[in-house]
Amino acid sequence: MASSSSCAIYCSRVLIRCSASEGGGGQGQRRSSGGSNAVRVNGAAHRAPLQVGAALETSINRSLAELSAPVLTPPPPPLPGGAEDRVLRRQNIPTEKQTVDPFRQALIVEGGVRYQQTLVVRSYEVGPDKTATMETVLNLLQETALNHVWMSGLLGDGFGATHGMIKNNLIWVVSRMHVQVDQYPIWGEVLDIDTWVGSSGKNGMRRDWLIRGRNSGDTFVRATSTWVMMNKVTRRLSKMPEEVRGEIAPWFIDRHAIEEEGAEKIIKLDRNAKYVDSDLKGHKSIFDGV
Secondary structure (H helix, E strand, C coil): CEEEEEEEEEECCEEEEEEEEEECCCCCCCCCCCCCCCEEECCEEECCCCCCCHHHHHHHHHHHHHCCCCCCCCCCCCCCCCHHHHHHHHHCCCCCCCCEECCCCEEEECCCCEEEEEEECCHHHECCCCEECHHHHHHHHHHHHHHHHHHHCCECCCCCCEHHHHHCCEEEEEEEEEEEECCCCECCCEEEEEEEEEEECCCEEEEEEEEEECCCCCEEEEEEEEEEEEECCCCCEECCCHHHHHHHHHHECCCCCCCCCCCCCCCCCCCCCCCCCCCCCCCCCHHHHC
16 A cells, blocks of 8 residues: 645635655555655646745745735724714714615605614514514614704704703603504515604604515504603603704694594583482381391
């Protein structure tokens, strides 16, 4: 039996192939004369130790230097300003109205006031039956509502309050919400979510949503809500300042995702007391003797 071994040494652009064979007498296998450890370098037999030239040694050293650890770029200096300023810069909140948001796959449509966003139902948003839950639906409604304000250029603190609201220490509070689910979305389904705002009385705002399937075109969810303002310091409801009304009024649309049902008139009951004639005299019964 004959055994053979080979190796390839890569040094930059120089390739040296070495082979050594030993064994006894197989066909095509011959023991080199003068010893059992004959080495062939690039096809030529060499018995003396391989001498590495100066050019090859320089190439090897250069290759080893190139394999050294890369120089890490130092981190950029911290952003100037306070912690709140740094957070706002990280959020990169737009100060002007945006019509397209490529990162959220969102558009401002219908005269630049209605918001539309395309989303995909993710695996962590469904239950074991691969169906979205009510919690998922409410999360989508909240996310698209905030994104709508984001693209409007009115967002002041990153959580739905406008610049005028921040000046007056006001925040939004949901006072009423009506969600009508015709069918829950499933995992992997592509959804188109539309949302818009409208006026609700003198001091309120209404927000509506429609969630539809991109492929089927079916409407899965309809929702409507009423929002009022509260002073975050006193925790009391507040009237809508004219400054804030001027900010949000241009975005109002007179449309309802859920048709308002007329309030049923409560029938007025007759509350007049009636006289009851009851016999207050005691009578014996046949059961008294039992």
